[in-house]
Structures are given as C-alpha cells and as structure tokens.
Amino acid sequence: MKAKLLTKTILYALLAVFMIWTVGPYxxxxxSSISLPIELTAKPPHWIPRQPTLENYKKLLxxxxxxRVATATRSSLRQNLLYxxxxxxxxxxxxxxxxxxxxxxxxxxxFRGSSFLFFLIFGSxxxxxxxLAIPLYITLARLRLLDKLGTxxxxxxxxxxxxxxWLMKNYFEMIPKDIEDAAxxxxxxxxxxxxxxxxxxxxxxxxxxxxxxxLGAWNEFFLALIFMSRTQTITxxxxxxxxGWTHRSDLPLVATGAVIASLPPVLLALxxxxxxxxxxxxxxxxx
Amino acid sequence: xxxxxxxxxxxxxxxFSLTLILPSLLIILALIVYPLVFSLVISFGKVGANxxxxxxxxxxxxxxxxxxxxxxxxxxxxxxxxxxVTVILMFVGMAGALLLNTGLRGQSIFRTLLLIxxxxxxxxxxxxxxxxxxxxxxxxxxxxYQIGIIRDYSIGWLETxxxxxxxxxxxxxxxxxxxxxLMILASLQSIPEELYESAKIDGAGFIRRFAYxxxxxxMPTLLLLTLxxxxxxxxxxxxxxxxxxxxxxxxxxxxxxxIWKQTFSxxxxxxxxxxxxxxxxxxxxxxxxxxxxxxxxxxxxx
Numbered sequence: 001m002k003a004k005l006l007t008k009t010i011l012y013a014l015l016a017v018f019m020i021w022t023v024g025p026y027x028x029x030x031x032s033s034i035s036l037p038i039e040l041t042a043k044p045p046h047w048i049p050r051q052p053t054l055e056n057y058k059k060l061l062x063x064x065x066x067x068r069v070a071t072a073t074r075s076s077l078r079q080n081l082l083y084x085x086x087x088x089x090x091x092x093x094x095x096x097x098x099x100x101x102x103x104x105x106x107x108x109x110x111f112r113g114s115s116f117l118f119f120l121i122f123g124s125x126x127x128x129x130x131x132l133a134i135p136l137y138i139t140l141a142r143l144r145l146l147d148k149l150g151t152x153x154x155x156x157x158x159x160x161x162x163x164x165x166w167l168m169k170n171y172f173e174m175i176p177k178d179i180e181d182a183a184x185x186x187x188x189x190x191x192x193x194x195x196x197x198x199x200x201x202x203x204x205x206x207x208x209x210x211x212x213x214x215l216g217a218w219n220e221f222f223l224a225l226i227f228m229s230r231t232q233t234i235t236x237x238x239x240x241x242x243x244g245w246t247h248r249s250d251l252p253l254v255a256t257g258a259v260i261a262s263l264p265p266v267l268l269a270l271x272x273x274x275x276x277x278x279x280x281x282x283x284x285x286x287x
Numbered sequence: 288x289x290x291x292x293x294x295x296x297x298x299x300x301x302x303f304s305l306t307l308i309l310p311s312l313l314i315i316l317a318l319i320v321y322p323l324v325f326s327l328v329i330s331f332g333k334v335g336a337n338x339x340x341x342x343x344x345x346x347x348x349x350x351x352x353x354x355x356x357x358x359x360x361x362x363x364x365x366x367x368x369x370x371x372v373t374v375i376l377m378f379v380g381m382a383g384a385l386l387l388n389t390g391l392r393g394q395s396i397f398r399t400l401l402l403i404x405x406x407x408x409x410x411x412x413x414x415x416x417x418x419x420x421x422x423x424x425x426x427x428x429x430x431x432y433q434i435g436i437i438r439d440y441s442i443g444w445l446e447t448x449x450x451x452x453x454x455x456x457x458x459x460x461x462x463x464x465x466x467x468x469l470m471i472l473a474s475l476q477s478i479p480e481e482l483y484e485s486a487k488i489d490g491a492g493f494i495r496r497f498a499y500x501x502x503x504x505x506m507p508t509l510l511l512l513t514l515x516x517x518x519x520x521x522x523x524x525x526x527x528x529x530x531x532x533x534x535x536x537x538x539x540x541x542x543x544x545x546i547w548k549q550t551f552s553x554x555x556x557x558x559x560x561x562x563x564x565x566x567x568x569x570x571x572x573x574x575x576x577x578x579x580x581x582x583x584x585x586x587x588x589x
Contacts, residue, residue: 008391015386019397022383022465026403028426029415041424043440044433098310105307114304121311124319128522128571130546131564134557135325136318141338158318161311190303219408221525226551237410241529244414251424258414262407269406273399280466281473 026262032255033057040251056256063243077239077260084236085264087149088217091156095164095213096206098157103168104194108177118169125162133226140227152228152235156217163216164209170282171205172198208279211272215265236261330561348562358563360537361545364452368541369520371456372463376516377509379460380467387468388475398472401465409462413529416458420444420530448538451531455539459526463519467512474508475501507582514578518571542567 032040033056035049061078106118136155137146145151179201180193188196199206221237228234234242240261244254269276330349333342352358383401387394407415419426422443431437444454478501486496524543527533533540533548540548542563550560 011386011389011391014382015391015397018383018386019400021461022404023400025415025419025461026407028419029411032418044429045424045426098314101307102311105304109304109307111301111304114308117308117312121315124315126518126571126575127319127323128518128543128564128567130522130524130543130560131326131568132319132322134550134561134564135322135329137551138329138334138338138557139322139325154314155318158314161315165311215406219410221408221410221528222547225528226547237408240408240414241410244417244529248417251418251421254414255418258411258418262411265406265408266403269402270399273402276402277398277469280469281476 026266029255029258032252033259035252037250037252056252057260060243060253060256060260077236077243077257080234080236080239081260083149083233084218087153087156087235088214090153091160091217092210092213094153094157095160096210099161099164099209100168100194100199100206102161102165103172104198106165107169107172108180109190118165121162122166125166129159129222133223137226147228147233149233152224155223155227156220159223160213160216164213167209167212167279168202168205171202171209175201204275204278207272208275211268211276212279214268218265326561326565329557330565332558334557344558348558349566351559352563352566357537358542358545361540361542364537364540365521365542367452368456368523368539369517371452372459372520372523373513373516375456375460376463376467377513379464380471380512381509383464383468384471384475387472398469401469403465404462405465405469407462409525410529412458412462413526416454416461417445417530420454422446445531446535448535451535451538455527455530458530459520459523462526463516467516470508470512471505474505478504510578510582514574517574521567521571521574 031047031049034052034054035046036051036053036055039046039049039051063077102121106114140146140151175198180188180190180197183193183197184190219237220235221241224235224238229238240257243257247253247257328341331343331345332348333344334340335342387397404412418424422428422445423440425440425444427444428437428440428442431442432440442450444450482500482504483496486500491499522543523541524547527539527541527544528547531539533544546560546563546567549556549563
C-alpha cells in the first residue's frame with residue numbers, strides 16, 4: 001500500500017511539472033501584461049504584481065505605430081485586429097463551403113480517379129511553403145495583386161482546404177448512408193440531402209473544422225509577411241511582431257501585444273475544447 | 288438542357304461529383320499546382336527585377352547552391368534543428384501522454400489546458416520566449432537568480448551561439464509538445480484494456496508491458512507524428528524570424544530562413560531561391576517515402 005502511495009505521489013509531482021511547463025510561459029506573459037515596467041525590471045522580477053494594472057492594454061490599443069516592414073507605414077493595432085478578424089472569418093466560411101462540397105463528393109459520390117485526386121490534394125499538405133511562395137510572389141507581382149486582402153484570403157483558402165477536405169471526409173464517413181438515402185427517396189436532391197440531413201448531423205465536425213481554419217488563418221505569419229507587408233493592411237501576426245520589436249524595452253507592452261494576438265485563438269480553443277480535442281484525436285486514430 | 292439537369296441531379300454521375308469538387312480544385316490548381324510547376328521553371332533561370340525578363344540558365348542555379356559553403360552550413364544547422372526538435376518533442380509528448388493516461392484526477396482539465404500552447408500564434412510564441420529569455424530582464428534568468436543558481440543576470444540565452452539553437456528548440460517544443468501529447472493520448476486510449484489485463488495475468492511488469500505492447504501498437508501514430516514534425520521543422524520560419532533572425536551570427540540560420548533572406552530580403556535571387564527550395568522539396572519527399580516504407584513494415588496487429 002505504501003509503495004502505491006509513493007508511486008501516486010511521484011506521478012502527481014511529475015504531472016505538476018508537466019503542467020507548469022505547459023501553462024507557465026503563457027501565464028507569465030499574462031502576468032507581465034498587467035504589470036508595471038518596474039515590477040519586471042526588478043531583480044528578481046515580482047512574480048505576482050504588487051499593483052496590477054490594465055494600463056498596458058489601453059496604451060497598446062490606442063497606439064498608432066510607425067514601423068518598417070518593407071516600407072514605412074502607419075497603422076494602429078486596432079486596425080490590424082480588424083483585418084485579421086475579417087480575413088480569418090472569410091477564409092473559414094469559404095473553406096467550410098468549398099471543403100464540405102468536395103468532401104461530400106469524395107466520400108459519397110466517388111468517380112473514376114477521385115481517390116487519386118483526393119490523395120493528391122491530401123499530399124499537398126506536406127509541401128514546403130517556401131517552394132510555393134517564390135513562384136506565387138512573382139506571378140502575383142506581375143498581375144499587380146500583391147498587398148490585396150483578397151489575395152491573402154485565397155492563399156489561405158488554398159493552404160487550408162486540403163486539411164478541411166480530409167477532416168470533413170472523415171466526418172461524413174462516420175454517418176450511416178441510410179439517412180441520406182431515405183431523404184433522397186423522399187425526393188431530396190443530393191445537395192438538399194447534404195444541406196438538410198448530412199451537415200446538421202456533422203455539426204460537431206463543422207465546428208471543429210471551422211475553428212481549425214480560423215486558427216490557421218489568424219496565426220499565419222509567413223505568407224502575410226511576404227504578400228502583405230507593403231501597405232497598411234498588415235495582419236495582426238505581422239503587426240504584433242513589429243510592435244514587439246519597436247517597443248522591446250517596454251516589457252509589459254510587448255507582453256500585452258502577445259496576449260492580444262493570442263487571446264482569440266486561445267479562447268476559441270478553450271471554449272470549444274470538446275470539439276477540438278475530439279477532432280484532433282479522431283485524426284490521430286485514423287492516421 | 289434537360290439532360291444536363293438530369294445528369295446533375297442523378298447521384299453518382301461524374302458531372303455531379305466533379306462540380307462539387309470544382310471550386311476547391313480550381314483554387315488548389317491555381318495556388319498550389321501551378322506554382323509548383325512554375326517554381327521548377329524559375330529554378331532553371333534568372334528572373335529580372337521587374338519579374339518579366341526570364342533567362343534560361345540551365346543547372347547554373349543548382350550548381351551555385353551545391354557549391355555554396357554557407358548553404359551547406361545552413362543545411363547542417365537545419366539537420367541539427369529538425370532532429371533536435373523532433374526527438375525532444377516526441378519524448379516530451381510521450382511523457383505527457385503516459386502521465387495523462389495513468390488515471391490521475393483532473394485529467395480532462397489538464398487535457399484542456401494543453402490546448403493553450405497549441406492555439407498560441409507562432410509569433411506570440413516568439414514574443415513570449417523573447418521576453419522569458421531576455422538577458423537583462425528575462426524570467427528565466429530571474430528564476431535562476433531567485434533560486435540562487437546564478438549570482439547575476441549573466442546568461443545570454445539568445446546572444447550566445449551555442450545556447451541560441453537550444454533556446455529556439457525549447458520554444459518550438461513548448462508550442463508543439465501538447466499537440467503530440469494529445470495525439471499519442473488518443474492512440475493510447477484506443478488500445479483495448481483487455482490486452483493489458485491479459486499481459487498483467489501473464490506477469491508482465493510495467494516496463495515489459497510498455498515495450499512489448501504499448502510501443503508496438505503506438506508505432507503507426509509515432510511514425511506519422513515523426514514525419515509531420517520533421518517536415519514542419521524543415522519549414523519552420525516564423526519562430527526563428529521572431530526570436531533570433533538567424534543569429535547570433537549564423538547560429539540559427541536554418542534553411543527556410545536562409546531561403547527567405549536570399550529571396551525576399553537581401554539578394555532578390557529568385558532563381559537561386561527556387562532551386563534551393565526545390566532541393567528542400569526533394570528532401571521532404573525523401574522523408575515521406577522513407578516514412579511510407581517504414582510504416583508499411585512496422586504495422587502490427589494483436
């Protein structure tokens with residue numbers, strides 16, 4: 001009995017270490033964001049702020065920064081936040097629309113060569129981004145499509161769709177075919193059967209897919225840096241980093257930037273954790 | 288007209304299936320397949336500053352890449368980076384999954400908290416670690432000072448070449464280990480309990496159960512995760528850009544960062560960048576094929 005208690009204590013201790021490692025850095029960033037600069041420059045820093053403050057948030061959201069990415073531009077973080085929000089929402093909506101149609105076709109109405117096509121689409125996920133970025137940059141520069149919101153949205157869709165199609169196909173295949181067969185016997189066209197019967201049953205899958213797309217677009221940095229850096233329409237990812245570098249001596253302000261950029265995805269993830277964990281885990285088991 | 292509408296409404300007609308795929312297919316063709324082909328063309332040529340003049344140069348770009356010592360240095364660093372990240376990630380991820388699978392209390396809360404690093408944008412990840420690893424005010428030096436390991440804030444985690452690579456690896460592991468843990472946890476929980484019961488009856492201890500039962504059954508998942516990590520690490524750009532910008536010196540200038548620098552920032556050498564990125568593509572394909580072979584050989588059933 002004693003040995004068992006000992007193992008249990010050790011296990012809990014290890015788990016505690018693992019969780020501190022997982023949550024600690026983010027927690028410290030949140031603490032930094034509500035601290036005054038002197039609390040962080042103290043040696044050692046005040047691990048718990050003596051005078052917690054929301055001043056940094058106010059300051060950051062009102063800040064209109066001038067910064068250089070490729071050329072000097074002026075922009076406010078609030079504006080960047082709106083851009084990112086808009087881009088992520090449109091990307092998510094279109095990915096779900098195109099993705100569910102394709103996945104439905106792949107899973108329910110296969111044709112000759114469709115499994116090969118699916119394999120091709122799925123395989124494109126393993127392509128290195130940089131291979132595509134160079135030719136895309138040249139083509140888009142020739143077409144004068146650089147620094148346009150729409151361009152970035154289409155790029156995000158193309159890079160997210162393969163994953164979305166794969167995920168939705170998995171969800172569709174878990175649904176018994178009888179439900180839609182019944183609907184079609186009742187006179188539904190296949191599209192109506194998809195919209196009225198299949199999609200509602202797949203709602204948890206749709207939520208998970210939507211969040212994955214939103215997070216992907218919101219968190220993306222590389223393409224946003226290359227394709228959107230010459231105008232004011234930079235996304236929050238790029239803006240956060242540039243703000244972070246420009247104000248690097250103001251530790252709490254930099255931390256606040258990181259919190260603002262990460263709060264939407266983190267909150268979404270925590271709020272819909274059930275769907276996301278199920279989505280991720282389903283992927284793991286299916287391989 | 289009538290026949291088309293009939294064809295459309297008849298399930299299982301190729302026209303119907305293709306129409307559903309069409310939007311996705313067009314986007315993927317235009318933004319993935321076309322660039323892939325175009326990149327090959329660029330890699331055999333020189334592109335003018337206005338992106339219009341194209342001059343075929345044969346294998347010159349590839350030759351220049353292979354003869355460039357800086358690139359070989361970057362490739363070696365990349366090897367160090369992807370192996371370091373992947374090995375440590377798999378160990379940390381596995382440890383976390385095993386801990387969460389022991390039936391301790393609060394499992395679901397811990398599982399939820401794992402989503403935090405996973406959801407944090409790579410850029411925010413960079414900033415988080417930038418402030419933790421800051422030499423003069425960072426939390427890590429602060430912690431070491433607090434518990435008395437260092438007498439003064441003396442360790443430049445990102446300023447010392449040998450430490451910088453380790454620091455970037457730690458930051459990458461922090462963001463991705465929860466994902467690995469969740470994936471492995473899912474596989475662990477799909478192993479039927481009876482297998483463990485009968486192994487226990489046969490007198491197999493924890494270590495033997497792990498080595499002869501858990502590990503082989505997890506193998507497909509572990510191999511897939513290893514593949515994904517290798518490819519992702521090969522492409523890693525955001526974190527390096529945010530944390531070290533390839534520095535100090537060239538200490539963390541991995542290949543993805545090197546290509547970006549050469550192509551988009553410093554030299555505007557599109558032909559060379561395309562050639563190098565094609566070499567990276569071939570490496571990724573090589574890793575994938577290796578994975579496909581190993582994973583076919585390693586499948587087990589009980």
